[in-house]
Amino acid sequence: MDFTYDDEQQALREAVRGLLATTYADHEARRRTVADDPGFDRALWGRLAEMGVLGLPFSEADGGVGAGPVEIGIVCQELGRVLAPEPYLSAVVHAGGLVAAVGTAEQKADLLGRLSAGEIVLAAADTSPGGRWASRADGVRASVSAGSWTLDGVADPVMGGASADHLVVTAALPDGGTGVFVVDASAAAVTGYVAADLTRAASVRFEASAATPLGEPGRDLSPSIATISDLTRIMGANQALGVMQSQVRATTDYLKSRKQFGVTLNTFQALTFRAADMYVSLELAHSTVDWATMTIAGGDREVVADAADRVGLQVSRAARHIGQEAIQLHGGIGMTAEYSVGVGTAHLTVLEQWLGNAGHHLTRLAARVTDHEMVDAI
Amino acid sequence: MQLELSPADAEFRGRMRDVFTTKVSPEIRDTVLEGRHLTRDQIVEAQRTLNAEGLAVPHWPVEWGGQDWTELQRHLWHEEMQRAGVPIPLAFNASMIGPVIAHFGTQEQKERFLPATANLDIWWSQGFSEPDAGSDLASLRTTAVRDGDDWVVNGQKTWTTLGQHGDWIFTLVRTDPEVKKQAGISMLLIDMTTPGVEVRPIELIDGGHEVNEVWFTDVRVPGDLLVGELNGGWTIAKFLLGNERVGVAPVGATKRALAAVKANAGPLMDDPLVRARVAELENELLALELTALRVVAHSSDGAPHPASSVLKLRGTELQQAVSELALDLAGPASLAARAGDDSPQEGWARRSAPTYLNLRKASIYGGSNEIQRQIISRTILGL
Numbered sequence: 001m002d003f004t005y006d007d008e009q010q011a012l013r014e015a016v017r018g019l020l021a022t023t024y025a026d027h028e029a030r031r032r033t034v035a036d037d038p039g040f041d042r043a044l045w046g047r048l049a050e051m052g053v054l055g056l057p058f059s060e061a062d063g064g065v066g067a068g069p070v071e072i073g074i075v076c077q078e079l080g081r082v083l084a085p086e087p088y089l090s091a092v093v094h095a096g097g098l099v100a101a102v103g104t105a106e107q108k109a110d111l112l113g114r115l116s117a118g119e120i121v122l123a124a125a126d127t128s129p130g131g132r133w134a135s136r137a138d139g140v141r142a143s144v145s146a147g148s149w150t151l152d153g154v155a156d157p158v159m160g161g162a163s164a165d166h167l168v169v170t171a172a173l174p175d176g177g178t179g180v181f182v183v184d185a186s187a188a189a190v191t192g193y194v195a196a197d198l199t200r201a202a203s204v205r206f207e208a209s210a211a212t213p214l215g216e217p218g219r220d221l222s223p224s225i226a227t228i229s230d231l232t233r234i235m236g237a238n239q240a241l242g243v244m245q246s247q248v249r250a251t252t253d254y255l256k257s258r259k260q261f262g263v264t265l266n267t268f269q270a271l272t273f274r275a276a277d278m279y280v281s282l283e284l285a286h287s288t289v290d291w292a293t294m295t296i297a298g299g300d301r302e303v304v305a306d307a308a309d310r311v312g313l314q315v316s317r318a319a320r321h322i323g324q325e326a327i328q329l330h331g332g333i334g335m336t337a338e339y340s341v342g343v344g345t346a347h348l349t350v351l352e353q354w355l356g357n358a359g360h361h362l363t364r365l366a367a368r369v370t371d372h373e374m375v376d377a378i
Numbered sequence: 379m380q381l382e383l384s385p386a387d388a389e390f391r392g393r394m395r396d397v398f399t400t401k402v403s404p405e406i407r408d409t410v411l412e413g414r415h416l417t418r419d420q421i422v423e424a425q426r427t428l429n430a431e432g433l434a435v436p437h438w439p440v441e442w443g444g445q446d447w448t449e450l451q452r453h454l455w456h457e458e459m460q461r462a463g464v465p466i467p468l469a470f471n472a473s474m475i476g477p478v479i480a481h482f483g484t485q486e487q488k489e490r491f492l493p494a495t496a497n498l499d500i501w502w503s504q505g506f507s508e509p510d511a512g513s514d515l516a517s518l519r520t521t522a523v524r525d526g527d528d529w530v531v532n533g534q535k536t537w538t539t540l541g542q543h544g545d546w547i548f549t550l551v552r553t554d555p556e557v558k559k560q561a562g563i564s565m566l567l568i569d570m571t572t573p574g575v576e577v578r579p580i581e582l583i584d585g586g587h588e589v590n591e592v593w594f595t596d597v598r599v600p601g602d603l604l605v606g607e608l609n610g611g612w613t614i615a616k617f618l619l620g621n622e623r624v625g626v627a628p629v630g631a632t633k634r635a636l637a638a639v640k641a642n643a644g645p646l647m648d649d650p651l652v653r654a655r656v657a658e659l660e661n662e663l664l665a666l667e668l669t670a671l672r673v674v675a676h677s678s679d680g681a682p683h684p685a686s687s688v689l690k691l692r693g694t695e696l697q698q699a700v701s702e703l704a705l706d707l708a709g710p711a712s713l714a715a716r717a718g719d720d721s722p723q724e725g726w727a728r729r730s731a732p733t734y735l736n737l738r739k740a741s742i743y744g745g746s747n748e749i750q751r752q753i754i755s756r757t758i759l760g761l
Contacts, residue, residue: 001387001450002380003672009379070379252759272755279754283688287668294381313661365661366653374637375660377667378383 177220627693
């Protein structure tokens, strides 16, 4: 048992951190980037591809690097640390993950190869308006006629959807079950919008849109869809961890430097105690994120599903606590879009509601609570 | 990063499980598992059983019965003991005075006290706190004045846990009133049968007799019972209290308590609110257990990790929260706290209110949780 990174993982972290610093060394750069379409830096995306970061989760046969979950988690933490708006979670982890899980060998080699090379961007369309974290599609229906598949319905929110070249869509199958399809973005009506954290999402309408089934046509793929959602949840928790680490650091620095009533804020014990409680939340979340990430390597779907709920609950609670306190302890500056701390709280909010909030995960854990005597870490 | 225990550590854990569940008396383990009170004899018997297996004081120097384990192994030993319902070796002996004598004591003191301390032939009490010196320990006023070869001790200690069972007490006493308060303190070992030592019980809100006042009136203590340097007591106290923070998050015991709550809850487990409270606590305990593992994995040099304060703070909060849940599930049955075994109310329910009330202590002792927040904000965050 070991909770530390090996030398290669350390090196990856430093390389990714260094690359992101070239673009997002200060928050103003992030502000400029999200102000214009496509809402992220295409040049940086290309450099992430060159570094192999976009192909990290995929096998070498599919044009990827074949790295493990810990490495992907490291990338997500670093993206979170600087609030990078690049659609890594949506395009690589989520949409790419779906392709890798259910696509044929040819489909994987084609789509994942081009995704890893930075030639195309994918987005996963798996949520219907008003929908809540379901692995069964109900907003989009698939039809087949003479061997040709089409989709009808609406998916929203589609994270990163406005800049995607291809949409990876979950849709209800004619004979029941849920399939996964690839749709050229030009075959759907994509309406982009700005999400609560200033990154980009989209509303996507399908009207007899031509679609290619991923994997065996007509087969129910909901177990794989659920697993990819769980993996995305765990990687989203890694990203949230990076955000929270930055917020605790920024808040600590602020308390040491900001003067009120002629003294620095850390003179006031009421404030330092609240910072201490933020640190407690951060460390407990950190431990849970590391654990959940490590459970992926075991490959057991049920273990990963349980870990996703546990880290989802722990990190959602921590994100609320740390995000809210970071703003409060900063005072008015924490409310402004020109300062990273408040925007970080907005990003934590988006991650939570996109991937599953505390209530959702707690409901699932509560349903299973009598299945075991106690929960063991190892 | 690697989640699984190494084969050697997994084997180690299996061996601990085996010893704890086969060598320690079932009556004692049942008493712990059901949350009933252990007698002095049971605590002594359990520690002697562990000592015979070489498992009572694994963190002491090897020369005096230690095992030279890794921090992870020590953590596994601690967790498996709690899981099996084996009483943890008496903290005053195993975690406090033992390591102090091994580190600061003379050869004569080591030979005289360490084997007897490991085997619980001597039951030690802790004489640190005073009525006006709790978290501000250095303000203590009990004095020791040199008279020939002896020290003459006068003053009062308080919150002396299980002092009614004590054979000896390790005390911090003021040996130089003229200097800065931390600089004038020494540590003395005092035989509690010495004339002038008086132990008076303090009744607590749970009705139990757990703590005491200890009064010293012209108590003569031989000079060779000073530990370490004269006026070096503050250094020793810091060493001892640093050790005290290791293992202060009773994760195993709290997990077991929560499992018992689930088992006892019966039809109440169908209540969605109860299920949610249990699920939330299980998740918090998992996060705490994982944090404890992260800490032990990082403290190979044996120095307390600064995040120990996180474990103390959160560990005691969760311990208290589980006792609150048990109390709420017991409901009116909890009123029968002192009704005796003939009561028609179930034992766990009768014990729930005293346990809940008793555990209010957890966020006060061992450096109150406010002190822990202070340590986190100053030492870790640099505020």
